[in-house]
Amino acid sequence: MKRKEKRLLQAVALGLTALVFLPNVGLWALYRERQLEGGPEGAEAAAAARAGVAQGQQRRPRKDIYFGDGQRRKDWHDKEAIRKDAERVGNGEQGKPFPLTDAERVDQAYRENGFNIFVSDKIALNRSLPDIRHPNCNSKLYLEKLPNTSIIIPFHNEGWSSLLRTVHSVLSRSPPELVAEIVLVDDFSDREHLKKRLEDYMAQFPSVRILRTKKREGLIRTRMLGASVAIGDVITFLDSHCEANVNWLPPLLDRIASNRKTIVCPMIDVIDNDHFGYKTQAGDAMRGAFDWEMYYKRIPIPPELQKPDPSDPFESPVMAGGLFAVDRKWFWELGGYDPGLEIWGGEQYEISFKVWMCGGRMEDIPCSRVGHIYRKYIPYKIPTGVSLARIRNVGTQLCIGTKHGAPGSPLRLEGCVKGRAEAAWSNVQVFTFSWREDIRPGDPQHTKKFCFDTISHSSPVTLYDCHGMKGNQLWKYGNDKTLYHPVSGSCMDCTESDHRVFMNTCSPSSPTQQWIFQYTNSTVLEKFNRNSDL
Incomplete structure (x- = not known):
């Protein structure tokens, strides 16, 4: 009995000692830190101690770059390029509208291209654009190992500056290791500036090559020609009058790397065909749809299907058609495009239906944005097929x-x-x-x-x-x-x-x-x- 009482007294004494001693250890540590910071030498020592801890943390891998699949992620933003773009000033910089004079509004400015080529020629080929993505896009991480892509850009009698600005925006805002090549496919253009002059200009970019059709083929067969020679893991289709925006490519490739049967589309922003101002589409993140007359339209996402984070990818029934990325092998497993399609309009339904019927999925990616000029009218002849x-x-x-x-x-x-x-x-x-x-x-x-x-x-x-x-x-x-x-x-x-x-x-x-x-x-x-x- 006495032995049990003795053990009980020892346990109580130990508990009282802990209650008295442990808080004083904490107070002493706090006092010691403040004493170190009190004088110049002490401040330097404290700063060095904190820096040492910070460096130690940097040396250890960040936990948030690993996800449930165990694959390593990273931030693909080119911070230095973004900083330099933010400092640019001049006509059209930061995507601002160009100040037009009456002489620059004449009809002739639109005749050859369907947009004001006079203004396009006065804007830098590598102009800066506003980053209009959702703020959450700045902190998103994507797979460290992404597939590379062949970027296919078909064109027919495209304006000089608008075509070159498309290429420059892709080259300057894409990680070089992700761009296997840029393939310009000329659909039998007859303008002189798109012949030897274009070849001489593009010779300075080793990743750019030019293919030419032997007769007028139309958009679909021209795209198919580009896709047939592509060497990249992924095929990315762009129009010939676009401007790629900040960090546009990694968000697309990341989704395909996660599921090769996913076709992904960037958010398509509007470049004004008159003054070349850059802005988002009305309503911005909306799903693609169509009515019974097969007119493409964009409709709001129902509240119950909206993502908690507006910057996350979301599914869409059909794509807009012109700008998207797809795994190269998956594209051909789907059969590519129907080569019988003659003109613009409708091909997005064909490829969209194939995707859903063959177990794939289609997504719009809010953190990937590409500007596009919507022409005032179509300036060239349609090959065949419509009266x-x-x-x-x-x-x-x-x-x-x-x-x-x-x-x-x-x-x-x-x-x-x-x-x-x-x-x-x-x-x-x-x-x-x-x-x-x-x-x-x-x-x-x-x-x-x-x-x-x-x-x-x-x-x-x-x-x-x-x-x-x-x-x-x-x-x-x-x-x-x-x-x-x-x-x-x-x-x-x-x-x-x-x-x-x-x-x-x-x-x-x-x-x-x-x-x-x-x-x-x-x-x-x-x-x-x-x-x-x-």
């Missing part, structure tokens, strides 16, 4: 115009605009025959979503929302140059006095019922009329 026309009346020698047209408004005749490029630019007197056998204002790549419409044998011809169901929007073009409307059984006519366009009893000999389609693709027009009784 593009201006509709001129034989009797009056005037053209159908939609300059002031809106859904529900009747069509009227106007003086014919000279030159196809100008008409295409303004979408005033250019019309497209769609595969639905309706007629839509605009060139094939920018048709508006309303159609020629009429409801009876004597009603006016109006513009109305396209429904794609034929009926009152179904038109046939006859060998007698009449525009026949099967539902009403009448033909399109016009008045010579007030230039109204309306339906009337067919009279093929009447000049006001005869319409000339200028700049048509005769092969497509023939297919369009294949089942016509006229």
